[in-house]
Amino acid sequence: MTAAPAGASTTGVSAGAFDPDRPHRLSSSVSVRPESFGALVYDFHTRRLSFLKTKPLVHVVQALEHHDDVHGALAEAGVTESDRDQYMRALAGLAQAGTITPR
């Protein structure tokens, strides 16, 4: 099993290419399966399995396509200011892995 941790443990990932001011969405090759801890994410293209470790993160990822920027999705999912950095890092990691993509 190829497992890429995604969520709170994506520290160290460069957020260089990830621009939260732009609109994003889940990549078309990605499927999300809800689980008690959050969700499993599978990319049929890269065959990479990863984990969204919290339910709000699942909410954010699924809300992305309805917002003009990432901030809107974070607000919809009720992510608090204190958790914001952590979520941004997680999303940057997901962007780098190709799980989410600008639209």
Added chain:
Amino acid sequence: MKLVEHFTHGLTSPICLTWELTYACNLSCVHCLSSSGRRDPNELSTDEAKAVIDELQRMQVFYVNIGGGEPTVRSDFWELLDYAIAHDVGVKFSTNGVKLDKARAEQLAKTDYVDVQISLDGATAEVNDHVRGPGSFDTAIRAMENLHEAGFGQFKISVVVTRQNVDQLDDFKAIADRYGAQLRITRLRPSGRGADTWDELHPTQAQQKQLYDWLVARGEDVLTGDSFFHLSAYGQELPGLNLCGAGRVVCLIDPVGDVYACPFAIHDQFLAGNVRSEGGFQGVWQDSELFAELRGPQSGGACTKCSHYDACQGGCMAAKFFTGLPLDGPDPECVLGNGEAELAKLQMAGALEPGVIPKPSLDHSHKTTRGPRKNGGPVPLTLSVRRPDKACDSDPLAGEGRRLPAAVRVS
């Protein structure tokens, strides 16, 4: 709760589902987990297999590991492969390469969401064919050449580590590099026919350390199916999931639709149900009593007192079961030697006599004897020339006492 604890309690669907499509196989590997050889007349039909795929799609099982037997000898294999992919179920299939000619390799290279895993248990024909049978090395290499030439990309070479091939790990890596493949090495299990060859094939204690050091040095470069977590007790945890996933994140669907806790545990004790039952596969996965038990608190027995228990989690359930060790005891390959000590104790107490150690519930082995485990060539068959002692013998040769050839070439 940590992620790994969620895994312990089970998920809504498996992460890693192995589906053995047939017990039929052209080979008779001496360590075959499923004692494969002959097709079972009760195997799932094409329509039944498609119904399982529909269900996997609904359950969002993103991909299945298809094996056997040799799955490609099923005449509907390519049809089922296309059906799965069209229904959002990616396929990784294991094969000995027998059907992967140039045309099939090109077909596969054009197919998205399919991954191919070629089994190879020796980096030389000598070591490989000793386990997998005469000619099997050449068959595997030819399949690799075909995939490489067709531009398939990164297929996988799957190696079961044995006492005989553990010194060839770098050679396997070189073969993988030569064909642009990724190396996957997994643990030998005393399951199926592997129970009969375990003592001869399983790595020694010294070799286990050698393997561990090699894995640590290689990191995520080499896939392991997370099968060596019992070695984590040497120190640093190996990459991947360090726990027994049986019934929690892993299970097996066998060719007749029976659902077992893991691919290494084809035994009534680990049988959770059948996909033909009313609730289908989902019903078995979500409601079986066996799986509920495996997802509940586990007793680690004496192992819980060991300072390495967090690392190895008591090891592999199937390896314990089929060597005669208690499930809450140490793994037979416990790196501290507790498994060997326990086995020696049981041996002394006469608890490992034949008939006491659990045997696999099913055996589809070929009824004929495989060719010699050395060079191939003619299969020496000793045919009786003595006069039959039963009056009812109606064979035209019966009683003739005719001299028959001592060796018959079997093509």
